[in-house]
Amino acid sequence: xxxxxxxxxxLVQAGGSLRLSCVASGRSFRFSSYxxxxxxxxxxxxREFVAAINWAGGTTYYADSVKGRFIISRDNTKNTLYxxxxxxxxxxxxxxYCAGRASFTATMTGPAYDYWGQGTQVxxxx
Numbered sequence: 001x002x003x004x005x006x007x008x009x010x011l012v013q014a015g016g017s018l019r020l021s022c023v024a025s026g027r028s029f030r031f032s033s034y035x036x037x038x039x040x041x042x043x044x045x046x047r048e049f050v051a052a053i054n055w056a057g058g059t060t061y062y063a064d065s066v067k068g069r070f071i072i073s074r075d076n077t078k079n080t081l082y083x084x085x086x087x088x089x090x091x092x093x094x095x096x097y098c099a100g101r102a103s104f105t106a107t108m109t110g111p112a113y114d115y116w117g118q119g120t121q122v123x124x125x126x
Contacts (some may be wrong), residue, residue, distance in 0.1 A: 009120030
């Protein structure tokens with residue numbers, strides 16, 4: 001089994017920044033064999049894709065709504081996934097989830113991911 005634990009959420013004013021982290025662990029788990037992604041869910045809305053990264057970090061994908069403001073990265077030596085969020089807007093308010101996929105290839109499709117964290121709340125005030 002794989003465990004994913006997000007951290008770094010909080011309350012920030014519009015225009016501010018936050019960095020989310022997701023630490024992965026598990027018996028016989030090899031982080032570098034997994035593509036990773038970030039998703040978010042706002043109250044009353046469906047979960048939506050935010051960003052994804054392949055196993056080595058060389059390929060990334062972003063939702064149009066965050067492109068140019070968010071940066072996804074990973075450190076395979078620390079089993080950690082990051083999401084640097086800049087120029088935050090009130091519409092970025094949501095619970096943010098990291099997800100892991102037992103594949104080298106990243107995807108924007110939620111159901112393609114095998115493991116999910118519990119989420120971390122991000123609230124952006126206007």
